[in-house]
Amino acid sequence: MLRARPLIFTQRALVRNYASSPSPHALVLLEHRNGSIENGSLSAISAAQQLGGDVTGIVVGSQEQVPAVLEKVKKLQGLTTVLHATSPKYSASVPEHVSPLFEKLLSNSPPYTHLVSAHSSSARALLPRIAAKLSLPAVSDVTSLEHDPSGSTTFTRPIYAGNAIATVRAPASIPIKFFTVRTTSFSAAESSDAATVELKELEPVEVTDSPTEHLETQIAQSDRPELGVASRVVSGGRALKSKEIFDKTIEPLADVLGAAIGASRAAVDAGYADNSLQVGQTGKNVAPELYVAVGISGAIQHLAGMKDSKLIVAINKDPDAPIFQVADAGLVADLYDAVPELVEKLKQ
Amino acid sequence: MRPTAARLLNILVPVKRCVDYAVKIRVNPQQTGIDLNVKHSMNPFDEIAVEEAVRLRERLKDHIKSIKVVTIGPPKSSETLRTALAMGADSGLHIELPDSAPAPEPLGIARTLKAVLDREKEQGRKVDMVIMGKQAIDDDLGQTGQMLAALWGDGDGVAQATYASKVEVDVEEGVARVTTEIDGGAEKLRCRLPVVVTTDLRLNEPRYASLPNIMKAKKKPIEKLTPSDLGVDLTPMLETLKVSEPPKRVGGGKVANVDELVAKLKEAGITAVA
Numbered sequence: 244m245l246r247a248r249p250l251i252f253t254q255r256a257l258v259r260n261y262a263s264s265p266s267p268h269a270l271v272l273l274e275h276r277n278g279s280i281e282n283g284s285l286s287a288i289s290a291a292q293q294l295g296g297d298v299t300g301i302v303v304g305s306q307e308q309v310p311a312v313l314e315k316v317k318k319l320q321g322l323t324t325v326l327h328a329t330s331p332k333y334s335a336s337v338p339e340h341v342s343p344l345f346e347k348l349l350s351n352s353p354p355y356t357h358l359v360s361a362h363s364s365s366a367r368a369l370l371p372r373i374a375a376k377l378s379l380p381a382v383s384d385v386t387s388l389e390h391d392p393s394g395s396t397t398f399t400r401p402i403y404a405g406n407a408i409a410t411v412r413a414p415a416s417i418p419i420k421f422f423t424v425r426t427t428s429f430s431a432a433e434s435s436d437a438a439t440v441e442l443k444e445l446e447p448v449e450v451t452d453s454p455t456e457h458l459e460t461q462i463a464q465s466d467r468p469e470l471g472v473a474s475r476v477v478s479g480g481r482a483l484k485s486k487e488i489f490d491k492t493i494e495p496l497a498d499v500l501g502a503a504i505g506a507s508r509a510a511v512d513a514g515y516a517d518n519s520l521q522v523g524q525t526g527k528n529v530a531p532e533l534y535v536a537v538g539i540s541g542a543i544q545h546l547a548g549m550k551d552s553k554l555i556v557a558i559n560k561d562p563d564a565p566i567f568q569v570a571d572a573g574l575v576a577d578l579y580d581a582v583p584e585l586v587e588k589l590k591q
Numbered sequence: 592m593r594p595t596a597a598r599l600l601n602i603l604v605p606v607k608r609c610v611d612y613a614v615k616i617r618v619n620p621q622q623t624g625i626d627l628n629v630k631h632s633m634n635p636f637d638e639i640a641v642e643e644a645v646r647l648r649e650r651l652k653d654h655i656k657s658i659k660v661v662t663i664g665p666p667k668s669s670e671t672l673r674t675a676l677a678m679g680a681d682s683g684l685h686i687e688l689p690d691s692a693p694a695p696e697p698l699g700i701a702r703t704l705k706a707v708l709d710r711e712k713e714q715g716r717k718v719d720m721v722i723m724g725k726q727a728i729d730d731d732l733g734q735t736g737q738m739l740a741a742l743w744g745d746g747d748g749v750a751q752a753t754y755a756s757k758v759e760v761d762v763e764e765g766v767a768r769v770t771t772e773i774d775g776g777a778e779k780l781r782c783r784l785p786v787v788v789t790t791d792l793r794l795n796e797p798r799y800a801s802l803p804n805i806m807k808a809k810k811k812p813i814e815k816l817t818p819s820d821l822g823v824d825l826t827p828m829l830e831t832l833k834v835s836e837p838p839k840r841v842g843g844g845k846v847a848n849v850d851e852l853v854a855k856l857k858e859a860g861i862t863a864v865a
Contacts (some may be wrong), residue, residue, distance in 0.1 A: 342741070363774050372737045375742055376748070383734065402730055403616045403728070404728065405837060407836065410835070413828075414829075455751070455783070456782075460778050460779075518772060519772075524728070527774075571842060572852055574849065585853065588849055
């Protein structure tokens with residue numbers, strides 16, 4: 244009994260530390276490509292602001308990449324500070340190279356209470372790796388959040404391909420809450436000349452014996468708006484029959500609407516469209532003003548990626564296709580007649 | 592003469608039993624989860640992982656020494672292991688959880704898998720490659736592979752290749768060349784073994800198990816352990832407060848012809864761009 248007593252005291256002291264939880268301070272991963280900040284990261288800043296505390300950004304990249312990005316982050320509203328670390332190894336955002344920097348930054352009681360990023364492919368690869376190193380859980384693809392003064396954060400996130408919404412709480416006992424945000428659920432942080440963002444350089448953490456070497460990145464080139472953030476999307480499905488027909492049918496409609504092109508998994512698997520254009524549970528999530536589904540039946544997995552769109556238009560010749568259950572304007576017609584007619588009539 | 596041990600690869604494939612992808616799920620009235628009294632099957636991404644392991648053996652022949660499948664879940668998860676064995680895996684390991692246990696989190700799963708890898712190593716079957724799905728279609732978290740790569744090995748973790756669409760293994764060099772899908776394109780990586788690969792849909796087309804293979808799979812060994820046998824704790828750190836139905840969309844509005852469609856678009860303020 245007597246011997247146990249000092250132990251109890253230590254535990255109490257720990258509990259007290261939890262109770263007086265620090266005010267939230269989010270660290271937001273600012274991803275960039277070709278000198279621009281990714282739109283998803285701008286949404287992540289807005290999500291981080293909802294925690295109600297300080298928001299610090301972090302930019303990681305090569306000597307060639309970082310300066311141009313810093314010019315832009317200086318003007319971002321909602322950020323107080325931006326940390327930046329530069330190393331040739333950081334150019335391709337390989338998790339094995341970047342993770343040690345974050346581990347160092349986040350160990351030994353850092354000021355940060357949250358690590359936030361967009362639910363992008365590179366952040367999805369990186370964040371869980373850092374979290375596991377720090378023995379922390381992570382929450383993926385958050386659509387809303389609320390921070391409690393006691394130190395717990397409650398998130399909502401879609402599960403089962405968006406067919407259910409889970410509300411999960413990360414209790415105060417989790418010192419740093421890792422989460423990725425669904426870009427379409429948060430507005431993008433804006434730029435302003437009046438913004439006062441302090442820039443701070445970080446020492447890179449060099450990985451001497453990396454198990455991974457980045458060989459090449461291939462980005463599909465397109466003049467169209469980027470699918471994930473476009474305000475209008477025209478998607479084609481299996482009914483388009485071939486790549487030629489897909490292009491010939493979908494492109495004029497996308498052109499006349501100034502829309503990005505998307506595709507169902509069936510269309511991608513059949514080679515009608517590039518992988519990166521897939522909309523759905525395993526592809527991109529989009530929530531544009533207008534989503535036009537052409538020859539798409541509307542499988543659960545496809546609906547998961549587009550049902551938050553403001554106005555859904557479906558053109559399909561099967562009146563019983565599930566897509567009509569979510570469409571605001573459904574046209575039961577042969578797409579080969581209806582789409583060209585629609586293009587013509589829109590032009591008038 | 593047997594080839595030297597260094598050239599023989601052991602592959603571990605973690606698989607998960609999920610609600611079948613085609614099932615329209617229902618949230619239970621208590622709002623604690625979904626009605627699980629429905630058809631279950633192997634997570635589709637894990638099927639791709641099993642298929643890839645079997646194809647690697649078909650390509651590399653004798654260089655692959657073993658393909659072991661592991662699942663962490665309730666008693667019925669052993670059916671999922673049998674499916675994987677029927678597709679061509681050699682042996683199974685079931686870390687059995689009680690039916691009443693809460694769903695484990697990716698970090699707990701990754702720790703359990705790391706304990707399995709350590710145990711395999713102690714027993715002389717050092718694993719060189721873990722192939723697993725990029726996400727489970729129930730919780731849609733997509734974290735376990737990355738977490739395992741962080742924990743595996745001594746300290747810095749091992750290589751990870753997420754969302755793989757192509758995997759080539761060079762046994763002589765001890766590397767895997769992996770093409771991965773990223774936003775807007777693809778990336779090529781060269782990963783030193785051991786490596787954790789997570790599968791994207793486009794990696795392959797999983798085979799159907801033939802009846803003779805299903806019969807053969809019944810004779811393949813499945814070992815059972817509990818989390819405490821491995822010294823791991825699977826208690827979740829996050830609390831699920833509620834599971835609810837997503838907001839219903841009021842759809843179903845049909846238009847008779849293209850003219851009406853154009854009118855409806857105009858009404859919503861959508862017109863052609865110049």
